[in-house]
Amino acid sequence: MAGVDETTSAVPFLNAFDPASAILPGPDGRLTVIQLAYAVTDGNLQTGDAVVYRTGGGDPIGVVTNNPRLLPPTLVNNRTYYAIVVKPGYIELAATFAQAMALDPLVLIPSKATGDAHYLVADGGDGPKMGIGASFALSIDNVTTTAGIQNGAVLTGGAALEIRAEDDNTVDTLAISGSGGDIALSPAVALAIVNLTTSAVIGTGTALGLSGDVVVAASQTAETTTESSGDVDPDKVGIALALALAVVADDVHATLSRDLHAHGPVTISATGSSTNEGGTDAAAPGSSGQTAGGINATANRVLGQGNAVSTLNTGKGAAKTSTPTAGTSDNGGASLSIAGAFTILIVTTWSRATIGDHLSIASDTGTVTVASSANTDAVGEANGSTATKGSVGVGAGVAVNDVSMTNVATTGASAIDAHGLTVTATMTPVDSEDGESDTVHTVSATATSGASNAAKVGVAGALAINIVSADTEALIPSGASADAHEGDVTLTAVFVQHDTAEASSKAGFKTCAQVLGLPCNISTAITGQDATGAGLGVGASVAIQVLTPTVTIAQIADGVPVAAGGDLAITADSERSVTTIAEAGTKGGSAFSPAVALVVDTGDTATAGLGSAPGVLTVDGAVTIRATHTLDAAETEANANVEAEKVAVGAAVALPIIIGWSTLARLGRGVTAAEVTVTAESEIEVAATANASAIGGFDLPSGGKTTDQTATDTVAKDPNAGGKGANSPPSADSAAKQGGTKAARRAANPAAVSGSRHPSPSSGSRRPTPP
Numbered sequence: 001m002a003g004v005d006e007t008t009s010a011v012p013f014l015n016a017f018d019p020a021s022a023i024l025p026g027p028d029g030r031l032t033v034i035q036l037a038y039a040v041t042d043g044n045l046q047t048g049d050a051v052v053y054r055t056g057g058g059d060p061i062g063v064v065t066n067n068p069r070l071l072p073p074t075l076v077n078n079r080t081y082y083a084i085v086v087k088p089g090y091i092e093l094a095a096t097f098a099q100a101m102a103l104d105p106l107v108l109i110p111s112k113a114t115g116d117a118h119y120l121v122a123d124g125g126d127g128p129k130m131g132i133g134a135s136f137a138l139s140i141d142n143v144t145t146t147a148g149i150q151n152g153a154v155l156t157g158g159a160a161l162e163i164r165a166e167d168d169n170t171v172d173t174l175a176i177s178g179s180g181g182d183i184a185l186s187p188a189v190a191l192a193i194v195n196l197t198t199s200a201v202i203g204t205g206t207a208l209g210l211s212g213d214v215v216v217a218a219s220q221t222a223e224t225t226t227e228s229s230g231d232v233d234p235d236k237v238g239i240a241l242a243l244a245l246a247v248v249a250d251d252v253h254a255t256l257s258r259d260l261h262a263h264g265p266v267t268i269s270a271t272g273s274s275t276n277e278g279g280t281d282a283a284a285p286g287s288s289g290q291t292a293g294g295i296n297a298t299a300n301r302v303l304g305q306g307n308a309v310s311t312l313n314t315g316k317g318a319a320k321t322s323t324p325t326a327g328t329s330d331n332g333g334a335s336l337s338i339a340g341a342f343t344i345l346i347v348t349t350w351s352r353a354t355i356g357d358h359l360s361i362a363s364d365t366g367t368v369t370v371a372s373s374a375n376t377d378a379v380g381e382a383n384g385s386t387a388t389k390g391s392v393g394v395g396a397g398v399a400v401n402d403v404s405m406t407n408v409a410t411t412g413a414s415a416i417d418a419h420g421l422t423v424t425a426t427m428t429p430v431d432s433e434d435g436e437s438d439t440v441h442t443v444s445a446t447a448t449s450g451a452s453n454a455a456k457v458g459v460a461g462a463l464a465i466n467i468v469s470a471d472t473e474a475l476i477p478s479g480a481s482a483d484a485h486e487g488d489v490t491l492t493a494v495f496v497q498h499d500t501a502e503a504s505s506k507a508g509f510k511t512c513a514q515v516l517g518l519p520c521n522i523s524t525a526i527t528g529q530d531a532t533g534a535g536l537g538v539g540a541s542v543a544i545q546v547l548t549p550t551v552t553i554a555q556i557a558d559g560v561p562v563a564a565g566g567d568l569a570i571t572a573d574s575e576r577s578v579t580t581i582a583e584a585g586t587k588g589g590s591a592f593s594p595a596v597a598l599v600v601d602t603g604d605t606a607t608a609g610l611g612s613a614p615g616v617l618t619v620d621g622a623v624t625i626r627a628t629h630t631l632d633a634a635e636t637e638a639n640a641n642v643e644a645e646k647v648a649v650g651a652a653v654a655l656p657i658i659i660g661w662s663t664l665a666r667l668g669r670g671v672t673a674a675e676v677t678v679t680a681e682s683e684i685e686v687a688a689t690a691n692a693s694a695i696g697g698f699d700l701p702s703g704g705k706t707t708d709q710t711a712t713d714t715v716a717k718d719p720n721a722g723g724k725g726a727n728s729p730p731s732a733d734s735a736a737k738q739g740g741t742k743a744a745r746r747a748a749n750p751a752a753v754s755g756s757r758h759p760s761p762s763s764g765s766r767r768p769t770p771p
Contacts, residue, residue, distance in 0.1 A: 018116035019061050023108050024090075027304025030064075032092045032105040036120070045091065047136070048100045049083045050123035053093070058115020064107035071095060074112060080123050081106075086305045087138055103301045137175040137228075138306055139192040142314045143167065148201035148216070151257075160212030160264070165200040166219045173246075175228045188282075190228040191306045192246040193318045196220060200254045200270075204356075213264035213366070219271045220252035226345075229281045242280035244380075245299055245344045249319035250274040253352040259359050265366025266418070270409075272351040273375040273428045280382045280397075282340035299323045299344055320346050324402045324467055340384030340449070343399045349376045350406045351428075357479065359414040367420030367487060374407040374472075375428035377442040384449045384462075396461045397505075399445040405470045407495075413479025420487025420566070425474045425554075426494040441497040443468050445543075449505045462503035462582075466545045470495060470552075472574075478557040486565035488621070493554040493572045493608075500579045501597075503541040541584040542596045549603030550574065552629075558611035558668065567621035568673070571628075574606040578633040580656070584640045595640040595692075599633055599656040606682075609666035616670035623673040627680045629663040634687040641692075652690040 017036060026032035045051075053060075055077045065071040075081070075093075082100035084092040092105035099105075147165035149155060175190040200218040202208070228242040252272040260266065300322050311317040323344050351374040355361060361368055384397035409425045427439040445464040472495040476482055482489060552574035556562060584595040606629035610617075617623075638652035663682035 017118055019108075019110040019113040019118055020116070023061070023110040025308070026086075026092065026105065027301065027308045030107045031110065032107055033086055033090050033308075034092065034108075034120075036089050036091060044088075045083055045085055047083060047085045047103075048097055050080050050097070051083050051093075051120040052078060052080050052123050054078065054119050054121065055113075056115050056117030056119060058118065059113055061118065062109025062112030064109060071106075075106075075108075081120075083120075085136055087136075087309050090309070103298060136188075137173050137190045138309065139171050139173040139194075139226075140306070140310045140314060141169065141171045141193070142195045142310065142316045143169060144197045144199075145220075146197075146199045146201065147218075148199070149203055149205070150201070151203035152205050153203065154206055155208055158210050158212075160214070161208070161210050161262075162213075162215045162217075163200045163202065164215070164217045164219070165198050167196060167198040167252075168221045169194075169196055169223070171224045173224075173226045173244075175242075175244075188228045188242045189302055190226050190244045191302055192224055192226045192248070193306050193310045194222070194224055194246070194248045194250070195316050195319065196222050196250045198252045198272075202256045202258060202260070204257045207259035207261065207360075210260075210262045212262070214260065214262045214266045215269075216254045216256060217267065217269045217271075218252050218254045220250060221273050222248070222250045223275045224248055224277070226276075226278045227280070228341075242282040242341045242384075243299060243302065243344075244278045244280045244342070245303060245323070245346075246276060246278055247303065247318040247320055247346045248274065248276055249348045251350045251352075253350065253354070255352075255354050255356070256359070256361070257356040259361070261360075261362045261364075262366075263364045265369065266361060266363050267369045267371070268353045268355060269369070269371045270351050270353040271373050271428055272349060273430050274347065274349045275377045275430070276345050276347050276379070277377075278343045278345045278380040278399075280341035280343045280384075282384045282397075296323050296325055299342065319348050320402075324400055324465070341382040341397045341447075343380040343382040343445075344402075345378045345380045345400070346402045347376065347378045348404045349374060351408070351425075352406070353409045355410065355412040355414050355416075357413040359412065361411075361414055361416050361418070363418035365419060367422060368411075368416050368418040369422045369424075370409045370411055371422065371424045371426070372407055372409040373424075373426045373428040374405060375430050375439065375441060376403065376405045378403045379442065379444045381446045382448070382462075384447075397447040397449040397503075398463045399447040400463075400465045400467075401443050401445050402467045403443050403469075405441065405468075405472075407470075407472045408475070410473070410475040410477060411480050411482070413477055416480070416482045416484075418483075418487065419485045420489070421476075421482050421484045421564075422488075422490045423474045423476060423554075424490070424492040424494075425472050426492060427496055439496060441470070441495075442500075443497065444500040445502070446500070447503045447541075447543075462505040462541045462584075464501040464503040464543045466499050466501050466547075468497075468499060468545075468547050468550075470497065470550045472552045474554040474572075476556045476560055476562075478559055480557070481561045482556075482563070484562075484564040484566070486620075488566035489562060489564040489568045491554040491556065491570045491608075493552050495550070495552040495574045495576075497575075498577045498579075499545055499547060501543040501545050502579070502581045503543040503595075504581075504583045505541045505585070540594050541582040542598075543580045543582040544596075544598045545578060545580050545600070547576075547578070547599070547601040547604070549605075550576070550601070551603075551605055553605070553607040553609075555607060555609040556611055559613055560611060561613060562610075562617055564617075564619050564621075566619070567624070568610070568617075568619050569622075569624045570608045570610055571624070571626045572606045572608040573626075573628045574604070575628075575630050576601075576604075576632070578631065578656075579635040580633075580637070581635065582638045582652075594651045595638040595653070595690075597636050597638040597654045597688075597690075599636055600659075601631065601633070601657070601661075602659045604629075604631070604658070604660065605662040605664075607662075607664045607666070608680075609664065610668055610671075611666075612668035616672055619671065619673040621673065622675040622677070623667075623671050625665050625667055625678045627663050627665040629661075629680075629682045631658065631661075631684045631686075633658070634685050636687065637689045637691075639691045652692040654688040654690040656686050656688050658684060658686065 060074040094100035175188040198220040226246040228244040353372040380399040382397040382399040429437040447462040447464040474493040554572040582595040582597040608627040636656040638654040640652040665680040
């Protein structure tokens with residue numbers, strides 16, 4: 001058993017540093033990191049803190065520079081630099097405070113330095129009236145749990161054999177920051193790197209002969225919570241950034257890799273559940289700053305730093321080294337440049353129960369069972385809001401989930417001789433808060449933002465993205481054989497998932513503080529409050545779901561000989577519900593509210609099949625081959641509402657796109673049985689709803705895109721959906737314009753799937769698919 005519950009904070013050390021040994025490669029391979037062994041301040045050193053460099057009597061450390069006039073070729077003795085905290089005891093230096101907050105370090109040349117007593121001290125000079133609250137929490141959890149008979153090990157005789165590997169693991173990572181002053185900055189970063197491997201194995205070697213039962217079982221229960229919160233309360237300008245990033249790889253597998261003959265039943269099972277939650281909350285009474293290279297550059301740098309630390313300390317890095325692009329078609333597929341709250345969950349899970357190839361597995365009296373199960377959840381929330389005391393309010397929330405699931409059970413290309421054979425890849429039951437059993441994969445991204453109480457400019461943006469792939473397989477592959485004697489042969493693959501992406505943004509302005517009921521123009525003169533609400537308001541919400549591929553298959557391959565005295569049942573069940581909602585609202589003198597809800601589901605297949613083989617399969621019981629395949633995407637909604645005195649533009653686009661949908665039940669050989677049933681059921685329920693309203697005047701120039709152009713660009717130019725086979729959605733009403741007239745500008749676009757709540761003709765509704 002293994003368990004982790006950790007919150008990370010910086011810890012100071014005492015000593016000096018030698019540049020020859022203390023300067024290390026950063027996450028990008030350049031020499032940027034200084035390993036410290038002393039306390040620069042009385043408390044924990046924070047990113048952005050001013051520090052003074054001292055050579056200790058030696059030559060200074062070199063610096064890579066393209067312009068020596070602006071940046072000297074060496075560090076300068078007794079000069080102030082700014083710290084970037086990589087982890088406790090490891091920092092980078094930046095030439096300016098702004099570069100430190102942007103995580104842009106100096107590249108060092110230690111070979112130019114001499115001496116071994118270089119050091120940094122806290123800058124004691126008076127600085128601006130600025131509050132900086134920076135928090136960085138890092139959790140690294142690399143756990144391997146193994147039980148089994150290793151390759152080459154010899155076991156002679158014995159009755160029952162039971163091998164179990166179990167891991168119950170929890171990782172909590174929390175970063176909270178807050179600051180005040182004339183100017184307040186409050187970055188908070190929570191990073192979790194998790195690699196869990198739980199394995200129960202019988203390795204290669206001499207054959208095993210046992211007089212009892214055999215159980216090889218691996219079980220893994222994993223939970224991560226990654227949260228970050230930044231809050232500032234300045235007098236003038238406030239910047240709050242909260243980043244929560246979790247990179248999770250959960251692998252559970254059970255494997256049999258040598259010949260086995262047992263008297264009793266043989267069970268190979270792998271059971272996995274992975275529950276991951278991430279949340280960010282950023283509140284700043286001021287303006288968010290732009291990040292060079294986009295918000296993904298910041299996230300990738302944080303991940304790179306954590307990955308370097310993980311590799312250095314544990315020998316294992318993160319499963320992925322970059323984050324999915326947090327962008328839309330509107331910015332050319334590039335990363336967004338501003339985010340107050342940014343939540344990223346990158347989750348990869350494997351549940352595998354396997355028998356190796358070219359083996360002989362026999363049970364004299366019992367069933368051979370190969371069973372895998374999985375339950376993967378990724379729930380990310382981001383809340384970015386501002387309530388500015390000044391003129392500009394920017395609120396941005398971004399939530400991104402990148403999830404890949406593999407759930408496979410297979411006999412391998414081996415000979416099975418038993419009194420029954422069961423191969424299943426199903427859902428793991430997980431206890432929920434309401435006491436019910438949860439047997440659904442859940443992927444949810446929720447982004448909210450608001451910019452209010454601003455005098456001149458209010459901008460609110462929300463982006464929610466899910467990128468999901470899933471592979472569920474129960475297989476007797478080519479090269480295998482199965483003799484179940486009088487027993488049943490059962491293959492079952494089950495996939496159930498709910499995907500939700502919701503983005504909501506509102507941008508507005510201060511309301512007039514009326515005095516004794518007097519009009520705003522008089523009240524403003526009395527209170528001094530410039531609160532006419534006549535500024536520029538921009539509210540944009542985008543919810544995107546890219547679901548590809550999704551494979552659910554239960555199959556006995558072509559050429560596999562099968563004998564069964566009981567029933568033969570092969571079933572593949574795939575069930576998915578998709579909720580995608582984008583809501584944008586704006587008020588102001590001039591107001592813009594685009595809302596986009598996009599679903600791209602491609603390569604979604606469900607297959608149940610008994611492959612071809614010579615001769616006739618004779619079964620005393622029933623033969624059932626069934627594939628069921630359902631999709632409910634009836635909640636695809638885009639709502640855009642604006643209120644403005646001068647210019648009002650509301651645009652809503654809802655695009656559910658389903659391409660490459662396949663449902664197949666196949667009987668590929670002759671069969672004699674008491675009853676034969678071959679069924680393929682396919683049902684798609686899709687509805688696209690787009691609502692746009694604008695109250696106010698209109699004086700924008702004409703010449704915008706047609707509705708069809710907007711729909712095509714929304715998919716083709718999206719950094720995550722583009723290239724997934726849906727780049728040319730069906731035509732909507734090409735006469736509707738987004739430019740040219742007031743009515744056309746406010747047109748709603750439910751393109752790509754027309755109609756409401758009816759099956760797609762290309763998919764069919766509960767219609768059998770021919771073998």
